[in-house]
Each structure stands twice: as structure tokens, then as C-alpha cells.
Amino acid sequence: MSRIDASSPVLQVRDLSIEFPTQQRHVTVKAVNGVSFDVYAGETFGVIGESGSGKTTLGRALVSLIPPTRGELLQGGVQPSSLSKKALREHRRDFQILFQDPNAALNPRMRIVDSVMEPLEVAGHRDQQANRAAALQAMARVGLPTEFAERYPHQLSGGQKQRVIIARALTLKPRLIVCDEVVAALDVSIRGEVLNLFADLQREFGLTYVFITHDLSVVSHISDRIAVMYLGSLMELGPSQALSEAPLHPYTQALLSAEPIPIPRSMRDSQRIHLQGEVPSPMNPPSGCPFRTRCPKAIEACAQSRPVLTEHVPGHWVACHLAGH
Numbered sequence: 161m162s163r164i165d166a167s168s169p170v171l172q173v174r175d176l177s178i179e180f181p182t183q184q185r186h187v188t189v190k191a192v193n194g195v196s197f198d199v200y201a202g203e204t205f206g207v208i209g210e211s212g213s214g215k216t217t218l219g220r221a222l223v224s225l226i227p228p229t230r231g232e233l234l235q236g237g238v239q240p241s242s243l244s245k246k247a248l249r250e251h252r253r254d255f256q257i258l259f260q261d262p263n264a265a266l267n268p269r270m271r272i273v274d275s276v277m278e279p280l281e282v283a284g285h286r287d288q289q290a291n292r293a294a295a296l297q298a299m300a301r302v303g304l305p306t307e308f309a310e311r312y313p314h315q316l317s318g319g320q321k322q323r324v325i326i327a328r329a330l331t332l333k334p335r336l337i338v339c340d341e342v343v344a345a346l347d348v349s350i351r352g353e354v355l356n357l358f359a360d361l362q363r364e365f366g367l368t369y370v371f372i373t374h375d376l377s378v379v380s381h382i383s384d385r386i387a388v389m390y391l392g393s394l395m396e397l398g399p400s401q402a403l404s405e406a407p408l409h410p411y412t413q414a415l416l417s418a419e420p421i422p423i424p425r426s427m428r429d430s431q432r433i434h435l436q437g438e439v440p441s442p443m444n445p446p447s448g449c450p451f452r453t454r455c456p457k458a459i460e461a462c463a464q465s466r467p468v469l470t471e472h473v474p475g476h477w478v479a480c481h482l483a484g485h
């Protein structure tokens with residue numbers, strides 16, 4: 161754990177909300193709804209939650225691709241909106257995001273090496289030879305031999321394309337990479353390899369990751385801490401092991417019991433919690449606790465006030481009126 165420096169947060173997120181307009185007047189999609197947390201230098205911060213819980217929207221906001229509707233985001237202690245255009249361009253290199261589908265991120269008509277060099281060119285580096293050398297070095301580092309340089313995306317496998325995308329981000333020497341479902345599209349047999357590559361690169365370059373996935377088995381292996389999102393809100397945040405072994409929020413408990421892998425078969429049927437009902441609409445979230453309409457433990461208080469994320473045991477936070485009861 162010594163690679164992590166908790167005294168120097170790379171991201172400080174304070175009561176961050178992101179809303180999208182809809183066709184209806186005065187109705188918005190509350191994709192992210194008042195979340196607060198820090199991401200420490202050198203850690204892997206996992207974010208889990210069901211589809212539509214706001215993970216991608218949060219991830220895009222963390223690298224300034226979407227402006228906050230309310231609240232504050234500091235990147236390396238700096239508020240991006242306070243920077244001049246030129247300073248912002250420089251600053252943004254430090255905060256990169258990778259998505260699930262490498263095909264969408266690669267131009268099919270560009271050779272691999274040109275794709276890997278592209279961010280350097282966009283960042284204003286004019287020396288083609290130096291850019292090419294940096295690209296080949298990054299490719300070598302992610303396990304892509306030199307002969308791949310002149311190939312086109314269609315000549316590569318899914319795993320190889322995802323390595324190209326990682327190499328592209330590395331050329332900019334970022335401090336933080338948001339990884340949004342980066343292994344979800346890969347064959348199960350090569351997911352482990354790619355996850356190991358992320359871990360190796362972290363050690364080598366002191367990278368910080370925000371690792372977004374709906375697959376708890378992926379995130380619990382790679383993360384130092386995990387945040388659980390539901391309908392745009394943070395329900396629980398804690399050390400990876402504590403959160404997986406002793407979840408405090410009924411929603412996390414339900415997510416874990418729906419996971420086929422980490423729970424012994426003998427325990428599964430009796431422990432499994434079936435979530436009732438649909439996820440409510442983010443245009444009209446429930447009053448109080450957003451999870452209360454599906455929570456097996458909900459009481460009256462849950463409809464009346466929204467539980468605040470509270471430190472229940474050191475380092476382990478939960479937003480639930482019933483935690484500890």
C-alpha cells in the first residue's frame with residue numbers, strides 16, 4: 161500500500177452534480193447527484209454500480225469532458241475552470257480517460273503508430289521523429305512489437321487494440337487515467353493479462369486510476385478502494401477488502417449476493433438477496449434514500465431524509481439510516 165499517498169489527492173470531488181436537459185421543460189436527468197470523495201495519488205479507485213447509475217457521466221466529469229452542474233472538482237488541487245485556455249490544454253494531458261470500445265477510439269484508416277502519436281501532435285509536439293520514437297516506446301511497453309506499427313486496426317485483436325489505446329494515453333505521461341469498462345469487451349481469457357498490464361504500468365509510472373465497471377469481480381481484484389453508485393449517488397465507499405467482505409449498505413449487499421464468483425456455492429441460495437422492482441428514473445428519483453424503493457430493509461425515515469455518507473468505521477463510509485443497526 162506504500163505506493164499510495166493519501167495526503168496528496170489527485171482528485172477532490174465536492175458535492176458534484178451533473179444534470180442533462182430533457183425534452184420536457186424544467187425536467188432534467190440527474191445523472192450524478194451530489195457526490196463527494198477524494199482519489200489519492202497512486203491508488204486504484206474502483207467505481208461500481210448498475211447500468212445507468214452515472215458511472216460514465218462521473219468519469220467524464222473527472223477528466224473535464226463534462227462541466228459540473230453544481231459542486232466542485234479539483235484536479236491536482238486546481239479547479240480546471242479557473243485556468244486559461246492555454247494552461248487548461250497543458251493541464252488536461254494529466255487526466256486521461258479510456259473507454260470500453262477500442263474500435264470507437266481508433267481511426268480504421270490510420271496506421272497504429274500514427275494513432276499512438278496523434279495525442280502528442282494534438283498537444284503541439286511538432287517533432288515527428290521524436291513523436292514516433294515516443295509512440296514506439298509506449299507500444300513496446302504495453303507489449304506490442306514494432307511490426308505492429310505499420311498495421312491497421314482491423315489487423316489487430318480486441319486485446320491488442322486495447323493495448324494500442326493504453327499506449328496512446330501513456331505517450332502523454334498522465335497522472336490519472338479513468339478506465340471505463342476497459343476490459344468488458346475483451347474475451348474473458350485475456351482480461352487478466354490486460355488487468356495485469358494496468359497494474360504494472362501503475363507501479364512503473366506512479367499512475368492513479370479510477371476504474372469503472374459493473375463487474376465486481378474485476379474491480380475487487382484491482383482496486384484499493386471501491387465506491388458504490390446508485391442512481392447518481394454514492395452509497396458506500398471503503399477499502400476494497402472490507403467492502404467486499406463486510407458490505408454495510410443493503411445495496412452493496414445485494415450487488416455482492418448477485419455476484420456468482422466470490423461467494424461459495426453452499427452459501428449462495430440462502431444469502432442471495434433478490435432486488436425487487438426496476439431502477440427508478442433519474443428524471444424523478446425517490447425522495448430520501450434513492451435505494452429505498454427497492455431496499456428490503458427500508459423504514460419510514462428512508463423516505464423522509466436522504467442519508468448522508470458517514471464514516472462508519474475508519475475509512476469505510478456508508479449512506480444508510482440503518483447502518484450499524
Ligand SMILES: Nc1ncnc2c1ncn2[C@@H]1O[C@H](COP(=O)(O)OP(=O)(O)OP(=O)(O)O)[C@@H](O)[C@H]1O
Nearest residue numbers: 180189191210211212213214215216217218374442
Ligand atoms: N448526454 C446525455 N444526455 C442525457 N442523458 C444522459 C446523457 N448521458 C447519460 N445520460 C443519462 O444519465 C444516466 C447515467 O448514465 P451513465 O452513462 O453515466 O451510466 P453508467 O453507470 O455509465 O451506465 P452503464 O453501466 O450502462 O455504462 C442515465 O440515465 C443516462 O441515460
Ligand SMILES: [Mg+2]
Nearest residue numbers: 215216217340
Ligand atoms: Mg457507462
